[in-house]
Amino acid sequence: MTEEHLLKGWEEFEAGALLFSFEGDPSQRKFHENNSIHHSVADWRVLKPVFNEELCIHCQFCWVFCPDTSIIPKDKKFGEIDYVHCKGCGICSDVCPTNPKSLVMFANQTPIEEALRNWPAKDEKKKENSDG
């Protein structure tokens, strides 16, 4: 389904099929209508990452590895997950070094509170600080 305002005529597009991030003065951060901030790309997500603040050591591996910039940091610490753009690939959970992990994949429809209640226990077979 295409939104009406994107169906412009040929003469209205930017030459070279360029897309700008902002409209007008970029310092005002008025996101352009083409900017993906306005477009959810998460609607085919099957699993979602859930964050457990109790366990996180703020190493920021998840932020480094996320291929869709969907881990939003704050003050050099884990901030939040951008569920509008996260596609549920699971890389963040995979690279998370804590035991148990601070990011765990749950079915997309699972409420966050339920996920936190059902958090996996520490893996005793795993050695401390092991990269597994």
Added chain:
Amino acid sequence: MAKQHRVVWDGNMAASQAMRQAQIDVVAAYPITPSTPIVQNYSQFVADGEVEGEFVMVESEHSAMSACVGAAAGGGRVATATSSQGYALMVEVIYQASGMRLPIVMNVVNRALAAPLNIHGDHSDMYLGRDAGWINLVANNPQEAYDLCLCAFKIAEDMRVRLPVAVNQDGFLVSHTAEVGEHLEDADAYGFVGDYTAHNPMLDPAKPVTYGAQTEGEWHYEHKMRQNYALVNAVPVVEEVLKAYSQLSGRDYAPVECYQTEDADELIICMGSVVGTTTMTVDRLRKAGRKVGMVAIRLWRPFPKEALAAAIKNAKSIAVLDRSCPMGTTGALYNETAAVMVENDKSANLINYIYGLGGRDTTTEHLEGIFDDAAECTKAGKRVKPIIQTINLRGKSLSFYE
């Protein structure tokens, strides 16, 4: 008119000197015969400190053009050079360059395409890139390779155009043929080309921009037509730039060059180094009282339909020369000419000559033979030969399409 210096340059040196004078930000290139000396000369200029820009060594022509696209999108003046197989390897990326409207200048030293492998000149590579959305200029001698390379920057970077430009020159017959020529002083040449104005550069963090976005069915058609609109409407800009260059240099160029066409019954339409030899042939036959003339296509894309229509309006028989094997139909220049004739209700006897493949020599004698064929058609009032003819081909006489 600006002061000029007399030199003996071949086409490769001419092109590399024009590149030097244009003060390019990034040249990314991979050497291939017969354009190797352009890359070699330019890297020498870099090593000698004669140019300030970057020279990027890459591992293939695909990478060369990719680096050019990146650098041009980044906001720099960019140029390169290639030939034949290298051009073929670039093709995927030359469509990216034009689709992103990047004003890259490329010197294409025309050479045959394998197989069989051949290093010599024909227009197979130029024709391969025919629909790639680049402006294509054709230089017929080293002087023109210099002049048109300077003009190419000006045309490509014009805000009404913003498209890549290829300057074609025949392999060896132009690229490796040293001739007397004239060049502008550095300041005048650069003054003509002008400072580069970056348009929507990626390296402007204050205005983030995405290049190379995907456009599916809803948008692709609109973007391609917008690109074609710019290309088709580049003809007057090309004319304007060539005129400005003429005022500076005293050397006149036009999208379609006419030689003795006004009262000519028979015309040869051609491109490339054969233009000089054809001019000589026209002179020779004119002395013998023959009404012959020549039309040389300087601007291959966008095709100058109006100028060609005007150039051929009085001709009775027209021989169109294509220096590339059309593989399954008539030659591309023949097809353009036939289209222009239909569009203008112009009737004339039209024959297509496929010549010079892989550097096969084409002499005044061959060209006289073509004019003789055309005169025979004029006399008979109809085409007396099959549509496609071959010249200087060994073996049984070969023609196509009765």
Added chain:
Amino acid sequence: MLEIRWHSRAGQGAVTGAKALCEVMAQEGKFVQAFSVYGAEKRGAPMNAFNRIDDDPIIDHSKAMIPDYVLVIDPSLVYTDITYDTKEGTKYVITTHLSKEELLKEVPALQGKDVHVVDCIRISQETIGRAIPNTPMLGAFVKVSGAFDIDEFSQAMKEILYKFPQKIIDGNLQAIRRAYDEVN
């Protein structure tokens, strides 16, 4: 129009020689053209270079010519066909260690032609220090053609070679002078 065909092996400097001749002629106000025909680009393969020289701009870009001069800078190339596409007055300047008589006996195709011999290989070895027979051939050409005063030609060549070390320039000028004196 003056037309010259060089017979050489790739790497012996025929293209450079043809271009140098162009440079000198261009300085004299002539219009010139130098080009070459070669195939596989391998060192030692026989190849041709060509010059056209005229008072008017040269617009012919075909490779066909009936040369006024055939310049042969490799001694073994006389055993290939060097007399094709020539005319009555075509002059041959051939590098060889043989005397003219010995050469004509060895290569019957040259009998009755206007043949001049000079040993450009030996001259270049003794002056430049390497077997680069192109510049001595220019000296021999100047003598046979009478197209230039040898001193003016040497001066022009000196300007063309200005980028090279003095030793190389001196060697080349000496080679030109010796070939000019020794050709017969």
